[in-house]
Amino acid sequence: MTVRERLLAAAAELIVEKGWGAVSTRMLAERAGVGSGVVHYHFDSTPAVLVEAATGALRASLAGLPDLLATAHRPDDALDVILTALDEAGGQELFTETFLAATRNEDLRRAVGDVLAEFRRTIATWLAEHDVPTPEATAAVLAAALDGVMLHRALDPALSRALVAPVLGRVLR
Amino acid sequence: MTVRERLLAAAAELIVEKGWGAVSTRMLAERAGVGSGVVHYHFDSTPAVLVEAATGALRASLAGLPDLLATAHRPDDALDVILTALDEAGGQELFTETFLAATRNEDLRRAVGDVLAEFRRTIATWLAEHDVPTPEATAAVLAAALDGVMLHRALDPALSRALVAPVLGRVLR
DNA sequence: CCCCGTTTTGGACGATCGTCCAGTACGATC
DNA sequence: GATCGTACTGGACGATCGTCCAAAACGGGG
Numbered sequence: 001m002t003v004r005e006r007l008l009a010a011a012a013e014l015i016v017e018k019g020w021g022a023v024s025t026r027m028l029a030e031r032a033g034v035g036s037g038v039v040h041y042h043f044d045s046t047p048a049v050l051v052e053a054a055t056g057a058l059r060a061s062l063a064g065l066p067d068l069l070a071t072a073h074r075p076d077d078a079l080d081v082i083l084t085a086l087d088e089a090g091g092q093e094l095f096t097e098t099f100l101a102a103t104r105n106e107d108l109r110r111a112v113g114d115v116l117a118e119f120r121r122t123i124a125t126w127l128a129e130h131d132v133p134t135p136e137a138t139a140a141v142l143a144a145a146l147d148g149v150m151l152h153r154a155l156d157p158a159l160s161r162a163l164v165a166p167v168l169g170r171v172l173r
Numbered sequence: 174m175t176v177r178e179r180l181l182a183a184a185a186e187l188i189v190e191k192g193w194g195a196v197s198t199r200m201l202a203e204r205a206g207v208g209s210g211v212v213h214y215h216f217d218s219t220p221a222v223l224v225e226a227a228t229g230a231l232r233a234s235l236a237g238l239p240d241l242l243a244t245a246h247r248p249d250d251a252l253d254v255i256l257t258a259l260d261e262a263g264g265q266e267l268f269t270e271t272f273l274a275a276t277r278n279e280d281l282r283r284a285v286g287d288v289l290a291e292f293r294r295t296i297a298t299w300l301a302e303h304d305v306p307t308p309e310a311t312a313a314v315l316a317a318a319l320d321g322v323m324l325h326r327a328l329d330p331a332l333s334r335a336l337v338a339p340v341l342g343r344v345l346r
Numbered sequence: 347c348c349c350c351g352t353t354t355t356g357g358a359c360g361a362t363c364g365t366c367c368a369g370t371a372c373g374a375t376c
Numbered sequence: 377g378a379t380c381g382t383a384c385t386g387g388a389c390g391a392t393c394g395t396c397c398a399a400a401a402c403g404g405g406g
Contacts, residue, residue: 003353017277019194021195025395036357041353093273141336141337146321147321147324148317151321152289152316155276155282155286155289156313171344208384209385212365213366215383219365
């Protein structure tokens, strides 16, 4: 793992721990185990580290989804696949932090918009192939609902997959 | 409007504009049109202003919901009432910011948990009275889904009420 | 061994942070 | 008009911020 990669990993951790606006260059350097000046050697600015770390984490956690989704044949299976993938991605608060930060950073907004569009397209394609009505709208709402569930789960662990899946499954009918 | 109320209003605005972690005492004072020292005259600390402003805004935007919900007789009406109430509350990113901040502040976590529990209870009661299955789980998922929709809408205005309502309506059947 | 480009260090700089406090402004009470 | 408590001002304090930079450390080719 290069120093650059360690800095990006540290950024992903610290965004979740401290919040997007409270991550400093010295925190990043300390977490990565390097001197404080190295951040501006590898990156243009502190926000640039956060943006690259967040978009990378988003893309990584969604990279395997299309293949996984291909194994699902019924709506309940598809929802289970998606929820499992998001569970394993871990640190789901990073998603929410990144969305909020994207409302204040144009570069990040574009990157997040691209990832979200791809996620929606993956879901919508599966829905259309399995005769779910209004696949685009359903995919858009499902993506938003999943984000909301991940956020609420951070405050209320009782919002388990077993509780969520049957209810969200109704939108796929 | 007293100075104390102006400070709370300024806090609610600035949380949305700058993000929870980027609101400073001097910003608050300037927005409220007062000197910089007045913040610590009325409040114990800067986070205390944000916590009181956020919890107040949450409670205010949900205060009228029970009465409005009593006028709805079909699931689609109920969803329309809730979505309208959230629309009119405005600045929906404040909800998301507050939820995220609550994962890092125990006082705020309790306050947000109380408001959320009350919101769920209001919804669940209505659902139970109108024969919607699993009212508690449905209310919990619906609350989370609505939060997610508000967050996504900040990035994608195309996620209109007209597009969301029919899809979310499926969970109420 | 020396040289040189790459990488890393640690500190300097000015700006801003949260908090605190001595002092001012002002309306109510005598 | 003098007194007094409440409300507010504006600046001081040390800490931390983002950024920059001179110097040290490192590693492969001459």
